[in-house]
Structures are given as structure tokens and as C-alpha cells.
Amino acid sequence: MPEIRLPDGSVRSFSAPLTGAELARDIGAGLAKAAVGVRVDGQLRDLSTVLDHDVEVSIVTKDSAEGLDILRHSTAHLLAQAVKELFPAVQVTIGPVIENGFFYDFAAPKPFTPEDLAAITAKMHELVQADLPVQRELVSRDAAIQRFHAMGEEYKVQIIKDIPAAEDLSLYRQGDFVDLCRGPHVPRTGVLGAFALRSVAGAYWRGDSRNPMLQRIYGTAWATQKELDAFLQQQAEAERRDHRKIGTELELFSIQEDAGGGLVFWHPQGARIRKVIEDFWRAAHVDSGYELLFTPHIAHEDLWYTSGHKDFYAESMFQPMEDEGQPYQLKPMNCPFHILIYKSKLRSYRELPIRWAELGTVYRHEMSGALHGLMRVRGFTQDDAHIFCRPDQIESEIAGVLQLTQKILGTFGFDRYEINLSTRPEGSVGSDEIWETATAALEAALRRAGLAYQVDAGGGAFYGPKIDLKIEDAIGRKWQCSTIQLDFNLPERFGMEYVAEDSSRQVPIMIHRAIFGSVERFFGVLIEHYEGKFPLWLAPTQVVVAPISEQHSAYAEHVAKQLQGFGLRAETDLRSEKIGYKIRAHTLRRVPFMAVVGEREKGEGTISLRDRDGKDLGSIPVEILGKALQRLNSRRQQGLELA
Structure with missing residues (x-):
């Protein structure tokens, strides 16, 4: 007789096993109608999951973040089913959830046309009306390979071959369509309906330009038609505000493909705005007790081994260049350079906190298919700052960073935020004591600033907790810009020290901090936020x-x-x-x-x-x-x- 503990602490006892869907109906008809999944002892599962022992269960509804992900993933499968019914020769590959929607990549003999998208959309609605049951099946890896090979789905076969041989796989069937997926999914296709297909783009298989080009169909899905309509209206407004279009019209910047793509050329009008932004940024930092740094664009490759970037970040770094037989690397980060300046002499506890800021240009190897105007580039300027402090100074320093962040972002008209505090994950470095001290200091600073925040339990980096701040623009979109990250790792790797009051040698706490994140990306956000109608103080010509x-x-x-x-x-x-x-x-x-x-x-x-x-x-x-x-x-x- 299973006892089910619900999120409110109440317990329901049943005389026989039941499914998640039956539990939702037992709680209430309204909940059952909104349910799309269950969380069982912390694990996300299908509504068909059988509850046959004592467990903690919460019902996942379609209007929650997790529920929306289930809806969107299920709609991606619906898209793939529609494509296969209309174009049997097409092979399916992957169809993940992305922000505000989903995509699915197809190996198609020819590109999809707008007329094809209209036909696919109609077929998807037809499948929704059919209200097909969505059923999960567990199979062995070898059986899955045989099945998808027989179906002619060779891309799925490649995916399955990368999975360990001993692992069972879950397949989801709706009608005649079968897809490889770990789920969960909605119980029936009739649950879906508030969706739209948005665009088609090319995408290389597994993101590698050496692989075949696929056809990627983007879509969006929402819990209600009202939410879908509001999103589509927002997207239409976003297209009107597209920073690439406005940037060209106002002659602010260009991306020159002759230079290799992903590299920004600032034209005189845009350069004027950038100068105003940077002058304001520098003055605000000096007023807040920071000192400004300038560091090189390259460094010997050994530095990036010391920092760990060559071990954990190599795919995002450009290949080394050689000079007199020595390998040099374009910098992907500014942090190690600031550490080297810190280590140029022995520091005393009396010098701390040290606050250093730099508008430092970094270079990262982004795949060409991921590049997008100013939002995703290969060379960009981070508004980087690093604070080196004692553990007892963390709270006051974070409070100062939050105050400066609000001042700077508020000056640009951003005063609505979404804030997440990410805490200790598994496999982290640093003692329990320092993690507890640091996390408590971050929380105290947020409360002192009067800022509402959500806790992302276990979402911190392995080297420290962090605060992420998203700004909301004029049309309600959220943009990740500001980050405050504590770091217990790099100071240890680089052997950083200071002489404490008792003459012992101690390791400082390092705080990484960016407010814009990237000057280029922030500028793109500003263009769209203002629709190119900059306030007087920013306008290139006033x-x-x-x-x-x-x-x-x-x-x-x-x-x-x-x-x-x-x-x-x-x-x-x-x-x-x-x-x-x-x-x-x-x-x-x-x-x-x-x-x-x-x-x-x-x-x-x-x-x-x-x-x-x-x-x-x-x-x-x-x-x-x-x-x-x-x-x-x-x-x-x-x-x-x-x-």
C-alpha cells in the first residue's frame, strides 16, 4: 500500500499501485487536466509512471517551467512525426528544447520551403486532433540499433552507438512514429496545440562543418494559445528591433565576412556610442574604488595550463601560434592576467580588498553556425573586474558590486531583474566552511540590497557560488548580463597568498565580476531595447x-x-x-x-x-x-x- 507524500507535506495512502495520472485525478480534476508529468523522489517522470512504494511526488503542470519543457520536447516529436509522414525519405536526428521553444534537425534531400512549413504545421494539428497515445518502451542498445537501422534512420544509429552497450534505452511511440528519447513526454498528442513553426536554417551534423549539412526547423510551444499569441507578438516586435538591421541602417557596426566572420567592426557612429559607454563605465568604477588595468591579448600557452583553461576550455580557444619555437595563445579570459599582476609582489592583509577592472578584449573559437550579430562573436570586450579579498570581506564586497551593478544598469534604463543564486554542486573544491561562509555572504548581500532572488541549488561552478542577473528589456525579454562569481580554485592553482594579521600566509578569495558581460553583446541589447532611439547622452549625433x-x-x-x-x-x-x-x-x-x-x-x-x-x-x-x-x-x- 503506497504512501505518497506531496509537496505541501500531506500524505495520501492507496490500497494499490497507481500511476502519476491517477494520483493527479485523485487530488483534483483541475490538476489532472493541467498535468503533463510527475517528479518522483526528485526525478522527472512520465504521468504513466507507476507509484508502487512510498515516495515523494509532485505533479508537474504545463504552466510550470518543467512542464513547458515537457510540452516543447513533445512538440518537437510531433514535428518529427509530421515531417516523416509528409516526407518519408527524410531522416530524423535530434530535437532538443531551447529557450522559448525547440528545434529538430533533419537530413532532407532538399531544403524545406515556406510552403513545406505550412503543410507540416497542418499535419501537426491533424495529429493533435487524432489524440494519439504517447507510449514509452525500454529496449537494449543493440535492439535499438537494429530497429533504427531497419527504419533507415542512420543518424539515430550513430547516436545510439555512442551510448554504453550495457545501457537500456527508452523509445517513445505515437502512432507509427518512434523516436529515441529519455523523456518525459505528454501522455497524448491531444495535450499539445499551442505551437508555431518559426523558421528553417542550415545546421551541420553535430555542429561540425566537416559533417553533412542538415535542415533545422525552429518552433515554439506554450501552455495556452494566449501565451503563444503574446510570444509571437513579442517576436514580431523583436524582429522589427533586430540590432543587425538597425545597426546597418544607422551605420553603427558591421561584421566583415572577409575578415573571417564573428569579428566586429565599429563604424564612427557606433564608436562614438561605445566611447560614451566606456567613459561612463570607467568613471563609475573609479568612483567605486576600482583601479583600471590593461593587459596583453596573448600569453604563453603554459599560462593556460596553469589556469586550467587548456584542460577544460580548449575547444573554445583558438589554436596556439608560435614565436621562436614558443607557443602563444590568444586569451579567452582576462582572469590569469590580473592574477599575475597580483603576484608581482607579496601582498598584506592591509591591502585587501583589491579591486581591479579592465575592458579586456578576449577571443573564443565559436562555430560559424553559432555566430549571431553582436550577440555571439569570436572577439569581444569583457567588462571584467576581479576583487581579491579576505573571507570576512566577502559580504561587503558583494554588496558593493550589487550597488554598482544597479547604478550602471539603471543608468541605461534597466531596473527589472531576474536574479539567481547558484549554490555548491557535487565535485566542488574548497572546504565546507568557506562554501558556507561565501554562500551566506552572497545571500546577505542580496537581502541587504532588497533584491528578490531564486536559489539554484547545486547550480554553482565547482570553484564557487555565484549570482547571475538577467535584465528585462523594453519588450519583456530577459538577457543574461551580470555575473558575480566567487572562486576558490584559481587562487590555489596560481599559489596566491597574502600575509595575514598573525603573519601567516593565507589564500585570498577571488571574485570574478562582469556587469555588461560583453560590451558588444550589451550594445546589441541596447540597440534593440531602445529600437535605435538612443537617449540623448548615448546618441552618436545629438x-x-x-x-x-x-x-x-x-x-x-x-x-x-x-x-x-x-x-x-x-x-x-x-x-x-x-x-x-x-x-x-x-x-x-x-x-x-x-x-x-x-x-x-x-x-x-x-x-x-x-x-x-x-x-x-x-x-x-x-x-x-x-x-x-x-x-x-x-x-x-x-x-x-x-x-
């Missing part, structure tokens, strides 16, 4: 002075110089075009303000001002305008309202 006719050009240049005297990025448009054309052109450039000058303005020493949204702000004396924009600029204000 004011354009446009004369109505040629005879007013000299006055326009005089006005621009006056505004430049107030520290503004002002320029003139002296082209022999009509003023309406000029206004439209600079509106498309998203220039915050347009100052029109003609005979009346010249005589009065004024300008006729309008903003990029087309609002007429009237006639304003040049000096008053300069002071007003100067105030707006210095306050780093988000809007364009003149005080």
Missing part, C-alpha cells in the same frame, strides 16, 4: 542643425559650434536639399533633435526645434537650448523632455 537655404549655412555652422561648446555632439546638414527631405533623413537616423534655421532664426539668434518623434518644440535661443541639452546630457536622462 543635434543636427539644418539651414532652410544656402544663405543660412554660415549661421547653421555658427549654431553648431555654439552647441559643441556646451559639450554636445552637434553637426550641420548643408546639403542643397529641401528642409523636409533633411528632416525625414535625420528622423530615420533617429537623431534626438533637429534645429532648423532660416532668416527669422538668424535675425533673432534662435533655432526652430523639433524632436525625432516629430514634436515641434518651438523657437528657442541657442544659449538656452545649449544649457537645457547640457543638463539633459549630464543627467543621463532616458527621455528627451527639456527641463
